Amino acid sequence: MSSENELPLMNGLPRADLPTDEPLVLASGSPRRAELLKSAGYQFRIDPASDNAECGICSGDAAPEFSARNAFRKAEDVAGRYESALVIGADTVAWCNGQILGKPRDVDHAESILRMLSGRSHDVYTGICVWSVKLGKVVVEAVRTELQMLAISDAMLEEHLDSMRWEGKAGAFGFQDGNDWLKITGDGSASNVVGLPMERLKEILEKFDSIADPL
Numbered sequence: 001m002s003s004e005n006e007l008p009l010m011n012g013l014p015r016a017d018l019p020t021d022e023p024l025v026l027a028s029g030s031p032r033r034a035e036l037l038k039s040a041g042y043q044f045r046i047d048p049a050s051d052n053a054e055c056g057i058c059s060g061d062a063a064p065e066f067s068a069r070n071a072f073r074k075a076e077d078v079a080g081r082y083e084s085a086l087v088i089g090a091d092t093v094a095w096c097n098g099q100i101l102g103k104p105r106d107v108d109h110a111e112s113i114l115r116m117l118s119g120r121s122h123d124v125y126t127g128i129c130v131w132s133v134k135l136g137k138v139v140v141e142a143v144r145t146e147l148q149m150l151a152i153s154d155a156m157l158e159e160h161l162d163s164m165r166w167e168g169k170a171g172a173f174g175f176q177d178g179n180d181w182l183k184i185t186g187d188g189s190a191s192n193v194v195g196l197p198m199e200r201l202k203e204i205l206e207k208f209d210s211i212a213d214p215l
């Protein structure tokens, strides 16, 4: 087990009964999402969406719409593989100063993202899509968590970049990595920052029949 899995935010995660008898499928290759679902006690299989299911960042996109759209597209891609499945798609981005900050392309990109976030308040949005193939119904939305990044010194930045903990993570940081320069402000969800809003997922599953839209 990695140290990421031992963080308190992975404990006591809420879980709901599924709204249909379909098998639960996580349409994501993110190890964090799998860990969150597993820690909450869900039984599921992992079947990541194809890389081309996601659309890239276009100018004018805002993070809530962008993350919800990509969560939908990932779920749609995977739902097409099943006769019966309750598919969860998700997409996480940081949002600062009107810019969407996704996963860094390389270390230079990670550095420029972190220099932008340093000392600033910003948001993390996770788009979530729950798709019932059998019912032909879907819920798609975006959940926001507000964070404050303290000013990071050059030495802290260098240590973080050298550690490679930025890799594959939106905003070039892992909240779960326990950096003391990152704080959630307000009552936002930590699991949302790490890739799946577990509290909202529980509500979506509980209310699925009444809130899901027909496809």
Ligand SMILES: Cc1cn([C@H]2C[C@H](O)[C@@H](COP(=O)(O)OP(=O)(O)OP(=O)(O)O)O2)c(=O)[nH]c1=O
Pocket (backbone or CB within 6 Å): 027, 028, 029, 030, 031, 032, 033, 048, 049, 074, 090, 091, 092, 093, 094, 103, 124, 168, 169, 170, 171, 173, 174, 175, 176, 193, 194, 195
């Ligand atoms: C902000 C933040 C993001 N992340 C991760 C969650 C996601 O894995 C990743 C954002 O990339 P995503 O494109 O949302 O997901 P992914 O590429 O990892 O997986 P898939 O497309 O198959 O669903 O950043 C953290 O682990 N910690 C954090 O604090």
